Amino acid sequence: MVKKSGKSKSAKKYVYFFGNGKAEGKASMKDLLGGKGANLAEMSSIGVPVPAGFTISTDVCEYYYKHGKKKPSVLQKQIDDNIKKLEKSMGAKLGDPKNPLLVSVRSGAAVSMPGMMDTVLNLGINDEVVEGLIAKTKNERMGWDSYRRFINMFGDVCMGVDHDYFEEALSKIKKKYKKKLDTELTASELKEVVEAYKKVYKKYVGKNFPTDAKVQLGHAVNAVIGSWNIDRAIAYRRINKLLGLKGTAVNVQAMAYGNMGDNSGTGVAFTRNPANGENEFYGEYLINAQGEDVVAGIRTPELLSKLKKQMPKIYKQLNDIRIKLEKHYKDMQDVEFTIQEGKLYMLQTRTGKRTGMAAVKIAVDMVKEGLIDDKTALQRIEGDHLNQLLFPIFDPKAKTAAVSAKKCVAKGLPAGPGAAYGAVCFTADDAVKVAKTGKKVILVRKETSPEDVSGMWAAEAILTSTGGMTSHAAVVARGWGKCCVVGCGVLEINNAKKQIEVGGKIIKNHEFISVDGTSGEVILGAVATSASPVVLGIIDGNKKAANHPFCKMFKEIMKWSDKYRKINVRTNADSPKDAANAIAFGAEGIGLTRTEHMFFEGDRIWAIREMILASDLAGREKALKKLLPYQRKDFEGIFKAMKGFPVTIRLLDPPLHEFLPNDDSGQKEMAKRLKTTAALVKTKVASLHEMNPMLGHRGCRLSITYPEICRMQVTAIIEAACNVAKNKIKVLPEIMIPLIGTKQEYDILEEVVRKTADAVIKARKSKIKYMVGTMMEIPRATLVADTVAEKAEFFSFGTNDLTQMTFGYSRDDIGSFLPEYLDAKVLNVDPFASIDQEGVGQLVKCGLELGRKTRKDLKVGVCGEHGGDPDSVKFFAGIGLNYVSCSPFRVPIAKLAAAQAALA
Ligand code: ADP
Ligand code: MG
Ligand code: MG
Secondary structure, three states, X not given: OOOOOOOOOOOOOOEEEEXXXXXXXXXXXXXXXXXXXXXXXXXXXXXXXXXXXXXXOHHHHHHHHHOOOOOOOOHHHHHHHHHHHHHHXXXXXXXXXXXXXXXXXXXXXXXXXXXXXXXXXXXXXXXXXXXXXXXXXXXXXXXXXXHHXXXXXXXXXXXXXXXXXXXXXXXXXXXXXXXXXXXXXXXXXXXXXXXXXHHHHHXXXXXXXXXXXXXXXXXXXXXXXXXXXXXXXHHHHXXXXXXXXXXXXXXXXXXXXXXXXXXXXXXXXXOOOOOOOOOOOEEEEEEOOOOHHHHHOOOOOEEHHHHHXXXXXXXXXXXXXXXXXXXXXOOOEEEEEEEEOOEEEEEEEEEOOOOHHHHHHHHHHHHHOOOOOHHHHHHHOOHHHHHHOOOOEEOHHHHHHHHHOOOEXXXXXXXXXXXXXXXXXXXXXXXXXXXXXXXXXXXXXXXXXXXXXXXXXXXXXXXXXXXXXXXXXXXXXXXXXXXXXEOOOXXXXXXXXXXXXXXXXXXXXXXXXXXXXXXXEEEEOOOOEEOOHHHHHHOOOOHHHHOOHHXXXXXXXXXXXXXXXXXXXXXXXXXXXXXXXXXXXXXXXXXXXXXXXXXXXXXXHHHXXXXXXXOOHHHHHHHHHHHHHHHHHHHHHHHHHHOOOEXXXXXXXXXXXXXXXXXXXXXXXXXXXXXXXXXXXXXXHHHHOOOOHHHOOOOHHHHHHOHHHHHHHHHHHHHHHHHHHHOOOOOEEXXXXXXXXXXXXXXXXXXHHHHHHHHHHHHHOOOOOOEEEEEEOOHHHHHOHHHHOOOOOEEEEOHHHHHHHHHOOOOOOHHHOHHHHHHOOOOOOOOOOOOOOOOHHHHHHHHHXXXXXXXXXXXXXXXXXXXXXXXXXXXXXXXXXXXXXXXXXHHHHHXXXXXXXXXX
16 A cells, blocks of 8 residues: 555655565565575575665666766665665664764675675774674674774775775785784784874875765775776776676675684585585685685685584585575576584575586486476576587597506696696786687686786686685686686786796796586696597597496487477588588588688699689689589588588689689799699789679689589589488589679579489489588678579578678688777677677578578578577577578577577
8 A cells, every 4th residue: 555645656666675575675576685685685585694784776786877877865764764674673873982883885786796896894893882882792803803804905996996905905914924814813912003094094094084884885886887987907808798787786684794713614515516416515615704705715615514513503504505595596506605603594596507517417406306297397408508518628648648648747626627728927918818829728817806807718718726615716607618727726927027937847937728617627738638428429439438427418418409499400510421410519510611611621622723824714614624523522421421412512602813812923833734824823813813702703603604603513413412312311402602792693593503404314314312501701791682592492591701801800810809999888798709680680680581482392401600690590590581591510509599499
């Protein structure tokens, strides 16, 4: 019952309370409350112990950036009301020295961004409050410890004082009292730290830090909102393609103190193992610590299995919550908890990041356990996850050899999948720089922080000497599916000298090392990597590998994908081997065979050069005759491998000069072989030179000028088909004319193709069927597709060229401006990697619709790189294409994406 009183409209609600087994929000409100806030609310209402608090919605952040960094006017009152509610619920008061309430101020957007935005703990403390806190908790050490942490975090997060300045002050005092760990400092020593920190604060901020709790809170809320647009947060969102978010929410929550002594502590855990997916409780904790300590990797934490012995009751309670959360969320959770004097509090839950292996195992296991169905399982697995199962592992022989040569020098925690080698780099910047030169690099750090993100991205693997499985490095690497080893304590990393000392050995800057993300081993030198069990089992037909659990799970997922997907998945393959690989992965035909690749092998190049050099038709036909048997043989191989699936073969596409040598010595060699003069070869090369070969004499334009090339290729295709069909193998050639822009171009060549093909079929008395169609890659063709479809039986969208010509970006030169374009948000993604749905995608849609208007059963597919990109596949499935075609190793990903499109 809402009573409408004097005011016409009640103020918009910006703040949502949670606590005492109730909440105003719920898990589904992530867009508004952020993931953290929504799940704190959800946990509160399902009876998980959560310290009470409230969430300031993402609307505020959005408003703030839309209104010149101003917050809504009604906000302060809502915050004040919620503070009162919180104080009542906790029986303590913010800023009250007699009975103080301390809070944390935490960021949290709709999508989790580990370590990207900052949190302030113990807010509300000052010189009087600390005494009150000590009196209330009867714990002097905890009081001063909380205070010094607060000054540090507040100074760092809210005022931009470099954390290192505080570290320096702390180190000095630790040195003075000969203490190694923070936990060894006594109350009076910590009190000294507080005094030192106050000085640091004053020195760098220019005034004393604010003692009023409400003022502190105001600064902290602003800082969280401000952190949404700091560089590293923006970079993280860009790298992870997190677009269209409103902003961050701000959570204000009563503190749970993990720093009250040996019966307190804090930790993070996964409801299943995030590295390999095993159904086991996996986590880490620190006794007598506050949350930040675990994530920052300051001390190396203990494994949860130890907590079971140390605090069996807490462990049991935690494990019960683990099961409850999995049943409730029906997915693996990543949780934060704090133990305050033997009492457990949950501080966060979210869907846990996992390696590809773990994602696949958890999804398949949860179906078996009856937690989810196969449809849900398919939606849980990302293309990249599946891809990780196809990642290399170390070549077993090379690795054994390296180990017996005592090259394995260290072992850390296996935090991210795969195997990698590269040159050691000690800074993120150097990693980026060296990687740009095309060299593989391994980023080696004591610990990583969000500033290192771009270097981590550039590296093949990340190696750290401190921190656990939930440290920044581990979480970020796992999210990306990157090889990562953390907590490798025996490495003495010397950043000044740019070297690592380990077991009496020195590893110098840019020397090669190898990192095993599955075992945690660090090996000197570059160890060769080899294919995954899935690849061995499926592609190479290795029986033992085929029984590998991952191979079986992979097959299960493919089975489910096939059950639900509606569009076909073909492959782009130029050789019988590629075709066979793709078939093993379940490809349903070839969407693109590029015939010109066949011309470069062995002696064939000489025949094509002879043809180009020939001055008349007879000369060209003579040379082409030499090529014919090669092409026929290739096609036979491909037809056999494809076992009756359709095979789209594209007629010659590149400009002829691509087959000619440009340098003097090459031209001399050609002259000698073809019994002519170097001068003549040079003249020919010069005459074929084009200002803009991409838009030059290529594609169908070639076959219109030289129909004999088209005739030779069609003869080879159809003869091969007849030969294979004779052995009772079904064949279905689809002959594709490239690069047409007009109906006339298509019609002229279609006639050449049909005449040639029918003549061969007649001569062979064969019954094979074939189709003729065209590649749609010139914008004009998509606009006149209705007329082209009068004769064309199929369209295949060549989205690489279509993207190139629609944007007017050269695919080979886009690197020179793409990074800036992405930074400035001119583009959100590389349009050659993921289809530009708004522009190029519309041309595809237009061509498809016009084509089908003329020919209802027009077969339409896509054969650009986009056929293996999950987002693009979903788009193509949505507009009603018959198939996508991609490289053999992307076939599984395309199938999964196609199923996800059908289930969406
Ligand atoms: P992040 O998103 O970087 O994980 P969080 O807001 O989750 O940041 O907080 C950082 C750390 O502080 C976590 O370990 C968290 O558990 C801890 N923390 C946050 N709020 C509280 C609280 N009210 N009481 C105790 N610990 C807290
Ligand atoms: Mg957290
Ligand atoms: Mg093309």
